[in-house]
Amino acid sequence: MGGDHAPEEIIAGAVEASREHGVGLVLVGQAARIRQELERYDAVGKIPIVHADEALDMDEGALASWRKPRSSIAIACHLIKQGRASALVSAGSTAGVVATSRLRLKGQQGVMRPAIAVTLPTRPRPTILLDAGATADVKPEGLVQFAALGTAYGQILLGLDRPTVGLLNIGAEPGKGNKATKRAHELLSGGGNHGIEFAGNIEGHDLLSGRVDVVVTDGFSGNIALKTMEGTIRTAFGEVRETMTTGTAARMGALLQRRRMRDLRDRFDPDTYGGGVLLGLNGTIVIAHGASRARAITSACELAHRLAAGRIVERIREQVALTRTSRFGRRTHGERDSTDEPLGDLGPVQKQP
Amino acid sequence: MGGDHAPEEIIAGAVEASREHGVGLVLVGQAARIRQELERYDAVGKIPIVHADEALDMDEGALASWRKPRSSIAIACHLIKQGRASALVSAGSTAGVVATSRLRLKGQQGVMRPAIAVTLPTRPRPTILLDAGATADVKPEGLVQFAALGTAYGQILLGLDRPTVGLLNIGAEPGKGNKATKRAHELLSGGGNHGIEFAGNIEGHDLLSGRVDVVVTDGFSGNIALKTMEGTIRTAFGEVRETMTTGTAARMGALLQRRRMRDLRDRFDPDTYGGGVLLGLNGTIVIAHGASRARAITSACELAHRLAAGRIVERIREQVALTRTSRFGRRTHGERDSTDEPLGDLGPVQKQP
Structure with a gap:
């Protein structure tokens, strides 16, 4: 029911995913409305x-x-808890989807905090x-865990055994950054984190260069970087378009390039590459862009299917257990662990800020 | 002596600033080498x-x-302390210039931490x-002070009485953000901050839209946003160029647009709009881009002259005193204040992390 074009485009995309790609689906929402749409596709x-x-x-x-x-x-989410579904796809409000799924599914054992992974339009393969x-x-320990989450996701999405992981920072050298990234760099460089191919700090200008497979950062800086990128691309292409259509010579030039420019714009359009995956909960959540049309929903369903088939939740649990931070997670966010009884349930998901 | 093209281009730019724009200058560096260059300009x-x-x-x-x-x-810096100079211009290593001037000039009274202000290439006027x-x-109190620093700088640079100030954040609503920005939003929205025209949160995609005159953020997120913007522009224009020169029709189109595209690229080139001003010390520091040629150095000298003439240091002191955070600064970073004697000198600049 979520998304700017719900439920028509959502259902059209789901039908396509089911028919053409063999994704097993359950549609959740206003039953009468959904049935009415399904009739159109027999x-x-x-x-x-x-x-x-x-x-x-x-807007909720x-x-x-x-x-x-x-x-x-x-x-x-309830269907996932009951084991009747393996993953969830939604084009609804990101804040609403994240809050609801954190509340209903809870953080998976060992993981301190969940993270949304998105893909950037780098070549030859996307960057996470x-x-x-x-x-x-x-x-800092949360950033180390994000490296584990990103590694597990990268293995499935990019098909790489050991995706390289960079820490988003304000300088290339190890001593750079704020308190959290300085310490995270120490933790990631030191021994004890098996299976994470740490490639050091990377800076903002490396995000689209494809230098690493996975970029790790806190949700504040990551969100700012992502939106800065989107705004910059919009401004740059806006200016290019204006430049290309001012003056007769330029206008003629623009006609000769129209199709190529449109392809290019599409590649950088967040509606095309957009959406994200919420990692670290007891279930796989694919958050499609609010503006998603049928094609984007089909892709999101395929991705959810692929992640569930790749056992992303189990893979994250194994990957996090290989880092030195697994003990933090157990005490702050995970399922109740009997050895932690004296400490009580310190940080259930719904009470976190 | 600092910069990729020092001292030749630095001195050429300085001579131009002195001759054509009446900026009173002192050149600091290897005297023999400087004299040799000055001979070329008589x-x-x-x-x-x-x-x-x-x-x-x-690289230091x-x-x-x-x-x-x-x-x-x-x-x-010593010349500034002696009152023999009002400002400093350098194209040297940013980290080196910032560390040296913090050590030598110290933070100005009332200011907790210094900040580097840069201008973004928005239209019709730049955004700080x-x-x-x-x-x-x-x-959070430091972010409020950055709003005061930015207001003082905006008054001189943009010639506005009350430049609007936005807080860089991950959502438009007041409750959004990390702990520091949530609290800073409360402080900036509440009464007691005179002279700051707070316009609320802005997001990454607003940075190039010119929605506010001054954008306030911590040095970590600010640096990441800035470098992300630079990297995105480089990638986008690189792709546009590639698109425009692949295929015969497109190549013909490109010829017709060459000059306009170059103008556009220049506007977004950090070497052109780049550089920054270090605010909050007992002296004005203009940090020109390392790649600066003579023209950029002339602009930097003019800017330093304008800021000194506009009494930027005094203006910042007055502006910070009008915020609710002036008491923080006195105890953590400023000149020794007799009323603070019992607390001792808690935070001289050189001991800060």
Whole structure:
């Protein structure tokens, strides 16, 4: 039910994912409305529907997770908890999806904080950046865990055994940065983190250069970097277009290049490459861009299928257990662990800031 | 002596600033080498020279401020302390210039931490962003002070009585952000900050939209945003160029647009708009881009002249005193204040992390 073009385009994309790509789907939302759409594709009865009374509005933030306990996202999370679904795809409000799924699915064992991983349009293969905004304040140990989350995700998405991981920072040398990144660099460089191919600090101008496979940063800086990139691309292409259509010679030139420029703009369009995956919960959440049309939803369903088939949650658990930070996670965010009883349940997801 | 093209281009730019723009200058560095260059412009004896035995190398970082107490930057700072100069211009290593001038000039009274202000190429007038990297970890009160520093700088640079100030954040609503920005938003929105025209949160995609005159952020996020912008522009224009020169029709189009595209690239070239001003010390420091040629140095000298004439240091003191944070500064970073004697000298600049 979420997204600017819901439910029409969402259902069209889901039908395509089911028919052409063999993705097993359940549609969650207003049953009557969904059935009506499915009729257009002669797909009634072929894709199961689970009814949900409510849906989050696109402008609803984190509080919606409390206000609407029967939202389509909440119900979809419930299906995951029951083992009736392996992953969730939504084009709804990012804040609402993140808050609801954190509340319903909880953080997976050993993981301190979840992160949203997005892909940047680098060549020849995309670069993964995390966190794009799920956790604004991150401790050094949390950054090390993001490296583990990114490694697990990169293995499945990029098909690499050991994706390289860079730490987003304000200088290339080890001593650079704020307190959190200085310490995270020490932790990542030192021994004890198996399976993470740490490539050192990278800077803002490296984000689109493809220098590393995975870029790790806190959700505050990551979100700012990502939106700065989007705004800069919009401004730059806007200026290029203006330049190309001012004056007769330039206008003629523009006609000769129209198609190529459009391809280029599409590659950098967040609606095309956009969306993200929320990592670190007891379930896989693919957050498609709010502006998603059918094609983007089909891709999101395929990605969710691929991540579930690649056992992303288990892979993250194994990867995090190989870092020196697993003990932090157990005490702050994970499932209750009997050895931690004396400390109590220090940080259930829903109480985090 | 600092910069990729020192001393030739530096001196050429300085001579131009002195002759054509009436900027009163002292050249600090290797006296014999400087005199040799001045001969080319028939300017020996017209611009005073102060000899300095050493110079910071371009790849030297903050430690150089200790290793080279007689560097040209250190000597220039000494001239400011003696009242023989009002401002300093350098194209040397940013880390070296910042560390040396913090050590020699100290933070000005009331200011907790210094910030580097840069200008972004927005239209119709530039946008000021601070901090671009002087202080990586900033407390909420420090962000409020950066708003005061940026306001004072904006008044002189943009000629506005009340430049609007935005807080760089990860959402437009007041409750968004990390701990520091949430609290800074409260402080900036509440009463008690006179003279700061606070316009609320802005996001990464607003940086080039010209929505506010001054953007305030910590040096970590600011540096990442700035470098992300530079890298994105380089990538985008690189791709546009490639697109425009692949295929015969496109190549013909490119010929018709060559001049306009070059103008556009120049506007976004950090070597053209680059450089920054270090605010919050007992003296004005203009840090020109390392790649600066004569024209950029002339502009930097004019800017330094304008800031000194506009009494930037006094203006910052007055502006900071009007915020609720002036008491923080007195205890942590400023000149010794007799009423603070019992607390001792808690935070001289050189001991800060």
